[in-house]
Amino acid sequence: MASLFDSQPFVQSVAEVIAAALRVETEIVDDEGRVLGATGRIRSQLLTKRTDTFINHFVMEKAMPFVLLNPGCHKLCEPCEEKNDCFYTSGLFYPIQVGKKCYGVISLVSFDMKQKKILIQNQNSFLDFIGKMAELLAIKLSESTMMEEICMNNEYLEAIINSVNEGIISCNGQGIITCFNRTAEKSFKAAKENVIGQPISSILPESILIKALQNQEPFHQEKVHYKDSLGETVNLISSATIVKNNGQIVGAVESFSEEEKLFRMVHSLSNSEIDSACDNIIGTSAAISNLKRLVTKVAQNVSTVLITGESGTGKELFARAIHSSSNRSKQPFVAINCGAIPESLLESELFGYEKGAFTGAKNEGKPGKFELANGGTLFLDEIGDMPLHLQVKLLRVLQERVIQKIGGTKNIPINVRVIAATHQDLRAMIGQRLFREDLFYRLNVIPLHLPPLRERVEDIPLILDFLCQKYADLMHKEIKGFSEKALRILTGYQWPGNVREMENAVEYAISFCSSTEMIKEEYLPQWLYAREIPAHNSNYKQKIEKSEKQVLLEAIQEYGDSVEGKMEIAENMGISLSTLYRLFRKYKLINTRPRKEKQ
Incomplete structure (x- = not known):
């Protein structure tokens, strides 16, 4: 709340107007006893603090005018030390009041x-006149309070506008900018x-x-493309709202977000529920x-990491664990499977x-995974399939830490x-010239x-328990674990597809198992009873590759290259x-004889 002291020059001018109009000495004090307006003999006390303000306190307390005819003799003067030598002979007092509170006299x-x-x-006409002057000071006080509140509200509103992540621009009805927040x-x-x-x-x-x-x-x-002060394009997602007063347009407000930041936020939210700390890597072997100890150490630096292992061993899970344990x-955390996306x-x-980089490209262009992962981690799965x-x-x-968009300079x-x-096996692929040796060494800083x-094998029961609980919860069943025979079959299987294959087997078993029942051997998929699949046997692998190459050769003979x-x-x-x-490069079939003429 404003005070009379904040408007002291105005208070003094009011005192001088009263004295000039009524030809009587005038004094105006605030609620702290400070003399803010004074004329004549008491002008020397201007801006001093009065101690003999018993009458003023009474007037402010009662919030009513008061006439003092015998200073020093009135009971209100008894506490005053100067009551016997009072130089006043009389006085008229009027409170300065805003609402129910008095701010001075x-x-x-x-x-x-x-x-x-x-x-x-x-006295009656004088009290009426100074009553009007008191109202004038009350109005001034209210205006000051209102302006103070407006300034505070403006500062508060500006703080709010500057704290939001969105850019905000406003203009009046004539298109003149009135607000331009920090994000803008x-x-x-x-x-x-x-x-x-x-x-x-x-x-x-x-x-x-x-x-x-x-x-x-x-x-x-709206998707919009603006130019910043340096002439560079800024891609935005923007909205504009019309501001009206009594049906008339008085301005408009635009709020926007940079498209890349929106992409990053959406990607982050879509992956935020994935638990990826080391504690969620199951196993005590x-x-x-x-590996858990290594992950904790590796997470503390920024070197590239190459994770190898058979399909289904949890390579992305370990990548996420490294990310979530780091200061990033x-x-x-942005993941992309290099083998699941066409080369083009x-x-x-x-x-x-x-924008317009190639036929079919979006008009506004598009940020890539590197941009979306900026500041964080990019996981390149199946890097061996990268052209x-x-x-x-x-x-x-990796060497220069810069990217260049398609169609960009x-x-x-x-x-x-x-x-x-x-x-x-990337080393074998290097020998076949399917993978660059220099890139391998750049990636393989921390293998x-x-x-x-x-x-x-000692981790299999723990993983089975975890998967059992996971799919039991999804299917709203209370499974009591595995029977002894079922567990023996599951732990004795070689799991060529690793955890991914095990997950399929457990989901299959729970689908056929009744609620509150134990998973028995008859609920397990039949392929678990088949002979072990020697996926890691190189002789079988060579036989498969030989037959695959032969099929390709026959196809080339039929259709040509x-x-x-x-x-x-x-x-x-x-x-x-x-x-x-990729198969052609693998089996070195690029230069084969031309298409055979059909008879």
Whole structure:
């Protein structure tokens, strides 16, 4: 709340007006006894604090006018030390009141009998006049309080506007910028002092605020492309709202988020529920315990990690554990399977593309996985399936820490930790010229090898219990574990598909098991009873590769190795063209004899 002291010059001018109009000495004090207005003989006490303010306290307490005819003799004067030598001969007192609270007193005083006679004879008219002056001071006080509250509200509102992650720009009905928050300053590299008061059309000619005011309608979640103060494109998702007063448009407000930040937030939220700490890696075997210790140490630096191991051993789980144990845990963890995306799309998925980079590209362009993972971790699964021309580009990114979008010319600096994974033998692939040796050494700074389940049999019961609880909860069943015979079958199986295969087996068994029952051997899938699959036996692997190569040779004889022929082969085999090319490179079938003429 404002005080009279804040308006002291105005209070003094009121005192002088009263004295000039009534020809009587005037004093105005505040609720702390400070003299804020004084004329004549008492002007010397201006801005001093009175101690003999017993009458003033009474007037403020009772909130009513008071007439003092015999100073020093009145009972209110008894506490005053100067009551016997009081130089006042009379006084009229009027409270300055706002609502139920008094903030001061106006007093008219006399120093001789002539002045006293004037006061007494005109006391009613004088009280009316100083009552009006008290109302004037009360209005001034209310205005000051209101302005103080408005300033506080403005500061509070500005703090709120600057605290939000969205950019906020507002303008009045004439298109003059009235608000430009901190996020907007960062997005457009412009200080609000240089922007507020300027036409929106001169600062951001592409702004949807202009369109909203012209069309007199709001816009929601529009994809827009603005230029910042340096002329660089800023891709935004923006909304504009019309502001009306009594049906008349008085302005508009635009709120926006940078498209890349939205992508990162959505990706982060979509992965936020995945538990990935080391404690969630199940196993107490020596191999797993050692890996957990390594993960904790590896998490503390930024070196690239290469995780190897058979399919289904939990490579992504370990990658997430490294990320969540590091100081990047609050930043995005972005995963991409290099073998699941066609070659023609993989580059754009990794590095993004600019507007109009190729046929079918989005008009606003798109950020790649590297940009989405900026500040965090990028997990490149099945790195062995990455085409050679992209391996070159990835090597450059790892070395220079910059990326360049498809169709772009600008180098974009990135701060990303890369964790790669593969089930393939990359050293063998280097010998076959299917994987770059320099990239391998760049990735293999910290190697982590995950053992298959058959090499850590002691962990199988723990994993089975975890999976049993997981799928029992999903299916709303109260499974009591595994029978002794079922557990013996499950622990004796070799699990060529590792944890992924085990998960399928447990889900299958619980699907057929009644609630509150124990999983018995008859509920297990039949393939668990089959002879062990020697997936790790190199003789069988060689036989499979030999037959696969023979099938490809026969297909080439039939369809030829032209582009059209390869497309027919891929379609006939039910695989993608990029997968066919990888098989050709694997078996060195690129230069084969041309298509055989059909009879």
